[in-house]
Amino acid sequence: MRHTISVLVENKFGVLARVAGLFSGRGFNIDSLSVAETQDPTASRMTIVTRGDDQIVEQITKQLNKLINVIKVTDFTGEDVVQRELALVRVHASPENRAELLGIVDIFRCKVVDVSPRSYTLEVTGDQNKIEALLEILQPLGIKEVVRSGRAAIARARDSRG
Amino acid sequence: MSAKSTPVKKSGAEILIESLIRENVTHLFGYPGGVILGVYDVLFSSPLQHLFVRHEQGGVHAADGYARASGRPGVALVTSGPGATNAVTGIATAYMDSIPLVILTGQVPTQLIGNDAFQEADIVGITRPCVKHSYLVKDVKDVAETIQEAFYIATTGRPGPVLVDLPKDVLTNKTEPRWREKIELRSYNPTYKGHPKQIQRAAEMLAEAERPVVLVGGGVIASNAAEETLELIQATRVPVTCTLMGLGGFPGTHELSLGMLGMHGTYAANLAISHADLILALGARFDDRVTGKVDEFATGAKIIQVDIDPTSISKNVRAHLPIVGDVKNVLRDLLPHVRPGKTDWQAKHQPWLTQVRDWQTEQPLSYKLDAKTIKPQYVVEKIWELSRGEAIICTEVGQNQMWTAQFYKFAHPRSFITSGGLGTMGFGLPAAIGAQVAFPDRLVVDIAGDGSIQMNIQEMMTAVQYRLPVKVVILNNGFLCMVRQWQELFYDKRYSSTCLSCAPDFVKLAEAYGATGLRATRPEEVVPTLERAFATPGPVMVDMRVSPEENVYPMVPAGASLKKMILI
Numbered sequence: 001m002r003h004t005i006s007v008l009v010e011n012k013f014g015v016l017a018r019v020a021g022l023f024s025g026r027g028f029n030i031d032s033l034s035v036a037e038t039q040d041p042t043a044s045r046m047t048i049v050t051r052g053d054d055q056i057v058e059q060i061t062k063q064l065n066k067l068i069n070v071i072k073v074t075d076f077t078g079e080d081v082v083q084r085e086l087a088l089v090r091v092h093a094s095p096e097n098r099a100e101l102l103g104i105v106d107i108f109r110c111k112v113v114d115v116s117p118r119s120y121t122l123e124v125t126g127d128q129n130k131i132e133a134l135l136e137i138l139q140p141l142g143i144k145e146v147v148r149s150g151r152a153a154i155a156r157a158r159d160s161r162g
Numbered sequence: 163m164s165a166k167s168t169p170v171k172k173s174g175a176e177i178l179i180e181s182l183i184r185e186n187v188t189h190l191f192g193y194p195g196g197v198i199l200g201v202y203d204v205l206f207s208s209p210l211q212h213l214f215v216r217h218e219q220g221g222v223h224a225a226d227g228y229a230r231a232s233g234r235p236g237v238a239l240v241t242s243g244p245g246a247t248n249a250v251t252g253i254a255t256a257y258m259d260s261i262p263l264v265i266l267t268g269q270v271p272t273q274l275i276g277n278d279a280f281q282e283a284d285i286v287g288i289t290r291p292c293v294k295h296s297y298l299v300k301d302v303k304d305v306a307e308t309i310q311e312a313f314y315i316a317t318t319g320r321p322g323p324v325l326v327d328l329p330k331d332v333l334t335n336k337t338e339p340r341w342r343e344k345i346e347l348r349s350y351n352p353t354y355k356g357h358p359k360q361i362q363r364a365a366e367m368l369a370e371a372e373r374p375v376v377l378v379g380g381g382v383i384a385s386n387a388a389e390e391t392l393e394l395i396q397a398t399r400v401p402v403t404c405t406l407m408g409l410g411g412f413p414g415t416h417e418l419s420l421g422m423l424g425m426h427g428t429y430a431a432n433l434a435i436s437h438a439d440l441i442l443a444l445g446a447r448f449d450d451r452v453t454g455k456v457d458e459f460a461t462g463a464k465i466i467q468v469d470i471d472p473t474s475i476s477k478n479v480r481a482h483l484p485i486v487g488d489v490k491n492v493l494r495d496l497l498p499h500v501r502p503g504k505t506d507w508q509a510k511h512q513p514w515l516t517q518v519r520d521w522q523t524e525q526p527l528s529y530k531l532d533a534k535t536i537k538p539q540y541v542v543e544k545i546w547e548l549s550r551g552e553a554i555i556c557t558e559v560g561q562n563q564m565w566t567a568q569f570y571k572f573a574h575p576r577s578f579i580t581s582g583g584l585g586t587m588g589f590g591l592p593a594a595i596g597a598q599v600a601f602p603d604r605l606v607v608d609i610a611g612d613g614s615i616q617m618n619i620q621e622m623m624t625a626v627q628y629r630l631p632v633k634v635v636i637l638n639n640g641f642l643c644m645v646r647q648w649q650e651l652f653y654d655k656r657y658s659s660t661c662l663s664c665a666p667d668f669v670k671l672a673e674a675y676g677a678t679g680l681r682a683t684r685p686e687e688v689v690p691t692l693e694r695a696f697a698t699p700g701p702v703m704v705d706m707r708v709s710p711e712e713n714v715y716p717m718v719p720a721g722a723s724l725k726k727m728i729l730i
Contacts, residue, residue, distance in 0.1 A: 010349055013298065018290060025291045055476075062473040068295040068315060071349040 002031065003057050004076040004083060004153050007046040010069040011037060018067055019046060028052065028060050032085075034150025043071060047151050080156040086125045086149040088113070089135070092142030093120045101141060108134050119144055174302040174333040175200040178266070179208050181309035184341060187237050189213065189228065189599055191221040195241020196281060197330040198268030213599065213628055216620035218245050220592040222252025223618065226261050227593025230579045231554055232600040233386065235262040235317050242268045243281030246327075247288065251586060253323050254292040258583025259407060260384060262321035264312050265293075271331040272300055286327050294322025302335040307342055314345040319352030320471040321384055352470060356487030356495060363483055364442070364466045365499030371440035371464075373514045374400045377423070380407030380582070381445015381469060381489050383575040388412065390493035391444065397500050399507040401518050403431040405446050406567055407582045414571030415551065420518065421527070424452040425718045426564040429525035432716070432724040434518050438463045443481075445489045447474040449583070450720075458723035468492050525729055527568050529712065536685050538562070538637040538708040541692075542569040545607060545635065548692055553605040554579065554597045558590040558614030560644035562637045564714040566609045588617025591634060595621060598630040605633070605696060612638040612662050622675040625701040633695050634703045636668055639710035647713045651728070672703035681705040 009015045016035060023030050031049040038045050050060060057075065064073045076083070093101055093115075101120060105112060108130065114121035124134055128151070135146065172180070178201060182190070189211045194202045205212050215221040218240045225236030236256075240249050246267040256263045270279040286296045295315050297308050308326055316324040368374060382391055388411050395402055395418055402412045403423040412419060423431035435441065441463045446452070448467075453459040456478055467474075467481035468489055475484040485492055500507075529539040542565045545553070555570055556579040557563040563580055572578045579597055581589040594608040608615075615636050625632050642660040649657050669679030678698050682691040688706070695702045716727040 013300075014286065014290075014296075017287070021290050059473065059477065066471070066473050068347070068350050 001053070002049060002051050002077070004081070004151060005048045005050060005061065005064070006074045006076055006153055007048065007064055007070055008038070008072040009044050009046060010071065011042050011044045012069055015044070015069045016046070018069065019048075019064065022063055022067065023050070023060075026059075026063065028056065032148070032150040034152060047153050049151050074155075076153050076155065081153050082156060083127045083151055083153045084125055085128060085131055085151050086123070087131050087135070088147045089122045089124065089138060090114075090119050090144040090146075091122060091138055092144055093118060097141050104134070104137055110134070169338040171336040171338055173200065173204075173336050174305050174328065175204045177302070177305045177337075177339040178309065178328065178333070179204045179210065180339065181306050181341070182210060182237065183208075185235075185309070185313045187235075190237040190239050191215055191224040191228070191596065192239030193218050193221055193241070193245060195245045195268060197270060198239065198241040198245075198328075198333075200330070200333040201239065201266075201268070201328075212239070213595075213624060215592065215624045217618060218248035219252050219588070220618045220621040220624065222249045222263070222265060223255065223586075223589050223592035224596035224599070224621070224624070225263055225265075226252060226256045226589075227556060227579050227596030228600045229256075229261050229263060229596075230593070231576050231597035233576060234600075235264055235313060236596065237264050237266070239266045240268070241281070242270055242285075243283045245281075246283050246285040250289060250292070253289055253325065255581050255584045255586045255589060256323040257292040257294070259380065259581065260321050261323065262316040263323040264309075264316050265323055265325045267325060267327050268333075269298070269327045269329040272329045273331070275329065286325065289325055292323075293325050296325040296327070298327040299329070299332050302332050302337045305332065306339045310342060310345050311347070315350065319350070353472075353486045354470070354488045354491055356468065356485040356492040358495065360483060360485045361492060361495045362499060364485060365496060367440055367464060367466060367483060368398060368400075368442065368500060369505050372510070373438050374440040374442065374511070375434050375438040376400050376402045377435070377441055377443040377446050378402060378404040378408035378411040379444060379446025380405065380411075382408055382411035383445075385445060385470070385489040386575070387444070387490035387493055388575045390490055390497065393497060394493055394500065397497070397507065399511050399515070400442070401434055401515065403427070403435060405449070405452050406580065408446065409567060409578045410572035410575045413573040415573055420522070422567050424724070425454070425720075426568065426714050426716065428527060428568070429716055429727060429729065430518055430521040432718070432727055433521045435460055435463075436725050441465045443467045444493070445469060447477065448479040450478070453479060454718045454722055454724040454726075458725070525716075528730065531685070532709065533685065535709040536682065536688055536706060538639070538706075538712055539565050539569055540685065541635065541637060541688055541706050541708065542566055542609065544689055544692055545609065546570045548689070548696060549605055549607070553577070553607050554594075554601060556580065556590040556594040556597060556606065556608045558608070558610045559585045559587045560611050560614060560642070561647065561712070561714050562609050562611040562614065564644070565637075568714075587614040591615065591618050591632070592621045592624075594632040594634070595625050595630050598625075598632050599628075602630075606631075608632060608634045610634055610636045611643065612636055612640065612665055612668075613642045615668075616666075619671065622672065622677055622701065622703065626676040629700065631700050631702070634701070635692070635695070636703065636705055637708050638665075638668065638705050639708050639712075640665065641710050643710060644714070646710070650713070651717075652719070668703055668705040677701040677703055679703050679705070681707070683707045
């Protein structure tokens with residue numbers, strides 16, 4: 001089962017290497033990883049998508065917490081969470097499939113960010129399901145290259161109502 | 163009228179030494195080199211005692227032995243490149259056994275880092291998986307605080323080695339040093355107190371159990387909780403077994419002590435743990451040497467696991483009741499629940515204690531004495547008798563280590579110094595040197611094998627130079643005997659590369675270093691030779707020619723259940 005783990009870390013030299021090293025050293029897998037500074041420039045956030053059963057994920061969470069520079073670890077799986085990824089897709093574009101391609105672009109609310117005589121490059125953001133669905137639909141048209149980002153995730157606000 | 167004081171600027175090297183003194187460091191073990199010379203220059207006229215070892219690995223092991231014996235952080239100082247890489251085995255050894263060390267490594271100047279400079283090594287990168295934490299100091303302004311943080315991290319929570327990499331220019335640059343009043347890290351907050359509800363539940367579970375066992379691990383010693391553990395056992399009359407790292411955490415001479423458990427544990431300890439209905443594990447991580455086949459480990463028992471490190475809990479074996487906290491604190495909070503006389507513990511446990519006693523008499527640790535050949539187990543027993551169980555005993559790795567664990571009944575914590583987790587051959591001699599530095603007036607013995615002793619033999623020079631009267635007793639059987647045992651039992655006696663008959667004359671070797679060399683070849687020579695060794699001032703090396711045919715029993719083959727012990 002895939003888990004999205006959000007790790008708040010001290011923005012210090014070597015912290016990314018430590019986290020990556022932890023995963024590789026203990027045989028945990030990283031499906032995707034994204035990291036950037038937060039509002040607090042002394043802290044960064046890493047969002048890691050990993051896979052494993054409950055016991056493995058429990059170990060991953062505990063081992064991450066054990067790292068000296070890790071401030072907080074949150075397992076977003078199953079929580080009320082907004083998740084987004086970005087993909088840039090270069091698709092083969094011919095006079096025959098151009099109309100269909102643009103129709104797909106419209107349905108998925110992507111943007112065309114580059115055009116050449118034989119290809120269109122699309123930019124799409126959305127959750128994992130949307131990205132996977134788009135790639136599946138585009139497959140028969142001929143995907144030349146895909147570049148995907150890691151995942152950004154944020155918990156839904158739990159403001160009280162009324 | 164006060165004179166206006168000019169802020170005093172000090173070099174990184176001076177700040178480093180002053181920081182160590184502020185941390186109450188008195189001794190450090192090291193080996194100089196190019197980039198670290200600035201520090202050695204300051205050391206030359208500082209009150210710190212530096213021991214110049216003969217190999218950086220020996221230096222780190224010595225700092226490690228010092229830390230294990232004294233409970234204080236050990237400090238090692240090495241240069242960049244090969245100096246740092248030579249320290250790696252020592253660092254990994256300390257990491258696996260959770261020993262507080264601060265390792266200071268020199269580094270090439272900051273502008274050369276990453277250039278494949280002379281004697282450059284990315285030691286922070288190389289040791290990342292085997293340190294508790296590490297630092298590369300890039301600015302002299304950070305030296306003071308980094309050292310404070312390093313000591314704080316090394317000695318708190320679950321202890322461990324912390325590496326501080328110091329580039330040459332950082333050590334020569336100058337600044338006005340500033341130390342913090344208190345070190346607080348928002349990202350590092352170990353839990354020291356156990357949850358009161360969990361502790362109460364633990365007391366209830368103890369009272370309900372009919373076949374309980376207390377498992378003492380290295381955490382009891384790290385936590386200095388031997389007194390509380392003894393009090394708990396006196397109150398509840400529960401039999402006790404220790405892991406290799408826990409030996410000494412509960413007196414091996416106590417009537418309720420079952421000895422060590424696990425791969426080479428005693429028959430009674432392994433059966434007790436296998437048939438228990440409750441295991442109270444104190445500071446133990448359920449390593450594979452202890453559990454044997456994990457699926458078949460203590461299947462009928464509920465496990466209460468007390469540990470300061472949450473990652474150890476339920477990592478290998480499921481803990482039914484986890485208690486995260488410092489063992490000493492948890493026991494202190496637990497004792498009031500079990501002390502009052504609501505339960506007649508002795509009467510309740512009598513049937514179980516009788517069963518356990520039967521197992522002990524059924525298969526005690528034993529070996530056959532011989533008129534002509536010295537038995538290695540006999541040597542260990544005599545060392546125990548002659549030292550009255552009061553020595554600090556270091557070991558190497560292999561049969562020497564296991565027989566010491568079995569036949570030397572450790573009564574006090576911090577008296578058994580051995581590389582448990584990593585199993586590093588060559589650890590014993592330098593560790594003994596470190597322990598002797600911590601306790602100059604105690605008897606310190608390194609029980610070694612002929613293979614292991616050659617791995618850091620050069621440290622005999624350190625012992626001689628600093629007049630550290632360590633006694634090295636080599637159980638010399640001409641073989642890498644633990645491996646030979648495995649080859650005998652599992653590889654049809656194909657003794658591939660385990661014969662060490664091509665060996666130096668250890669007596670002459672000791673004398674070449676300026677130490678005393680003694681030899682015994684017959685059983686009647688053992689006691690007189692040991693007595694002579696212990697009475698001789700200065701370092702002594704004893705070449706005990708022992709039988710090469712002895713195996714360590716009991717033995718649980720790797721991957722087998724603890725109940726499937728091979729006995730004599």
